[in-house]
Amino acid sequence: MLRVVHIEFWRFLRALSRYPLELLGSVLGAVVVFALFFSGARYLAGPALFGERLEALVVSLITWSLAFSLLSQIASNISEEALAGLLEQLALTRPGLLGVVLVRALLSLLQIGLLVIPIVLAILLTSGARLDFPPLALLPLGTLALGSLGLGLMLGGLALVYKRVGQLLGLLQFAFLGLFLVRFEAFAWPWSGLGYLLPLTPSVAALRLLLGRGETPGWDLLVLAGINALVYLALGVGFFRRALRRVRRQGTLGTY
Amino acid sequence: MNPSTQPPNPLLQAHRLRKRYPKGKGWLEALKGVSLALYPGEILTLLGPNGAGKTTSVKILAGLVEPDEGRVEVQVDGPGTWLGAVLEGSRNLYWRLSALENLIYFGTLRGLSPKEARRRGSELLQAVGLQDKAHQAVGSLSRGQQQRTALAAALVHDPPVLFLDEPTLGVDLEAQEAIRAWLLRLKEAGKAILLTTHQLELAEALADRVTILLEGEVALEGRTREVLAGSPRAVYRVELGLPLEEGDSRRTRLQALEVEVEGKVVRVVGEETLWEALRILDPLPLERVERESLSLAGLFWRVLRERRKPCSGSST
Ligand SMILES: Nc1ncnc2c1ncn2[C@@H]1O[C@H](COP(=O)(O)OP(=O)(O)OP(=O)(O)O)[C@@H](O)[C@H]1O
Numbered sequence A: 001m002l003r004v005v006h007i008e009f010w011r012f013l014r015a016l017s018r019y020p021l022e023l024l025g026s027v028l029g030a031v032v033v034f035a036l037f038f039s040g041a042r043y044l045a046g047p048a049l050f051g052e053r054l055e056a057l058v059v060s061l062i063t064w065s066l067a068f069s070l071l072s073q074i075a076s077n078i079s080e081e082a083l084a085g086l087l088e089q090l091a092l093t094r095p096g097l098l099g100v101v102l103v104r105a106l107l108s109l110l111q112i113g114l115l116v117i118p119i120v121l122a123i124l125l126t127s128g129a130r131l132d133f134p135p136l137a138l139l140p141l142g143t144l145a146l147g148s149l150g151l152g153l154m155l156g157g158l159a160l161v162y163k164r165v166g167q168l169l170g171l172l173q174f175a176f177l178g179l180f181l182v183r184f185e186a187f188a189w190p191w192s193g194l195g196y197l198l199p200l201t202p203s204v205a206a207l208r209l210l211l212g213r214g215e216t217p218g219w220d221l222l223v224l225a226g227i228n229a230l231v232y233l234a235l236g237v238g239f240f241r242r243a244l245r246r247v248r249r250q251g252t253l254g255t256y
Numbered sequence B: 001m002n003p004s005t006q007p008p009n010p011l012l013q014a015h016r017l018r019k020r021y022p023k024g025k026g027w028l029e030a031l032k033g034v035s036l037a038l039y040p041g042e043i044l045t046l047l048g049p050n051g052a053g054k055t056t057s058v059k060i061l062a063g064l065v066e067p068d069e070g071r072v073e074v075q076v077d078g079p080g081t082w083l084g085a086v087l088e089g090s091r092n093l094y095w096r097l098s099a100l101e102n103l104i105y106f107g108t109l110r111g112l113s114p115k116e117a118r119r120r121g122s123e124l125l126q127a128v129g130l131q132d133k134a135h136q137a138v139g140s141l142s143r144g145q146q147q148r149t150a151l152a153a154a155l156v157h158d159p160p161v162l163f164l165d166e167p168t169l170g171v172d173l174e175a176q177e178a179i180r181a182w183l184l185r186l187k188e189a190g191k192a193i194l195l196t197t198h199q200l201e202l203a204e205a206l207a208d209r210v211t212i213l214l215e216g217e218v219a220l221e222g223r224t225r226e227v228l229a230g231s232p233r234a235v236y237r238v239e240l241g242l243p244l245e246e247g248d249s250r251r252t253r254l255q256a257l258e259v260e261v262e263g264k265v266v267r268v269v270g271e272e273t274l275w276e277a278l279r280i281l282d283p284l285p286l287e288r289v290e291r292e293s294l295s296l297a298g299l300f301w302r303v304l305r306e307r308r309k310p311c312s313g314s315s316t
């Protein structure tokens, strides 16, 4: 297992050293988009629009970019490998296709963690928001990552079957942004409860409280975030396995 | 099948594999009950025209396609790593990585330590004559060089079973020769190899066993030597002392027996026919009568022709 992590990391660095501009481009792109978004919004609407909600908005956007990068990286990596005709060779390995995908997701997580730092700095500088970072925040960040992994596996399963998922990702991006902007923690009980059934919402709510307001969320919310993440992870793994089985029956694992 | 001369334990056995794919409103029967066995130290060559089901068979054996019916028994350990495969029509390699990097990567994913994988990788690239290209990105190699790298990648973890689906596609003659010699060495080292190819000379040079697939069915299978020699309807070549004239009535009588006449040479299929033909030819002087040693190519064409005759017009 460690070997697989090691070799995947090595492969990533190798590819990076040959094509460094790709990564640089994606980081700069994200930084510029967020910076423009905030400075533009501030310029147009003045600070009054955001008011005390500014921090909540910033946290929503950061969590959204974290979660969405992870799940879209998983799905688009599978699409890429399908295009390159490598899915079959990856299936014929010791960890198998699911194993390889999981290890790569782990590395994506690391990479996104590093990438998000400049993005966060850009957002903070241009928006003027202030964020806390208590250690407890690592917990909902972890559940956010697990839940996104589950969703990524679902999309990855779709990518196995349909090969191209670019358009779907584009659509989902906005659906997710909407979902992440809704402050379920501010709703009355039955509605917030229903909202927390949606993917990742309890993790995002906990992070908004922790990072944005410096409040400690109730344990019930943290536990809920954990359960929510595990359920979506399990659904993701199940879905991916089914998709793999399906393409093996159709004989289309290697086709594009 | 005659089990007498076979070594007792096949490494891999496939029993009555069936696979059909949806096609339009109906089904396309890609495999209709195909059985195969791979033995250590032997090369099984799978022959057949386009669409016969060779690739489908290989992928089912490798576990990449699930059969509708039938099963595959493997007598080797190592989930996912007991085999190495060069698959048809896919790249098999990362184009952005160098040849050696690909070997290190796949070797490690198949259970070697990165160090071992690097050592094996360098050795194998040398064996396929690509040591100069080891550090060049695979995408910038020529088609044949990529194919040779893919072959090395299939072998990097030293698997007991090899599936090679048209491994010499796009490979030049010299490299083909190298691959041929190399496959023979691998066979001698005890590997069980399944090879599909459209190059009948390559098949002829390598095949210990041959299976001919036609439209998803095994049309002929057995040890190459036996199917070539002991084929029940052997071809005999009769050389006459004098040519048979065009208007000769014996000519038409021979043609009624489906005997081929060409000047001094008469070709007869099957022993009974040979005797009858000889009776027709009776007083003519004979130079020699011999059984033609049939080539794999000849056998392949004959099987193809015999099968096509009853159901003519089937196109692929
Ligand atoms: N995933 C699939 N979906 C639908 N039909 C398929 C699929 N894979 C193969 N087929 C069909 O099954 C039949 C057998 O294909 P296969 O690739 O096994 O042939 P082959 O013997 O390898 O041919 P070739 O010599 O061209 O490589 C063909 O008619 C092909 O169109």
Ligand SMILES: [Mg+2]
Pocket (backbone or CB within 6 Å): B054, B055, B056, B088, B165
């Ligand atoms: Mg084929």
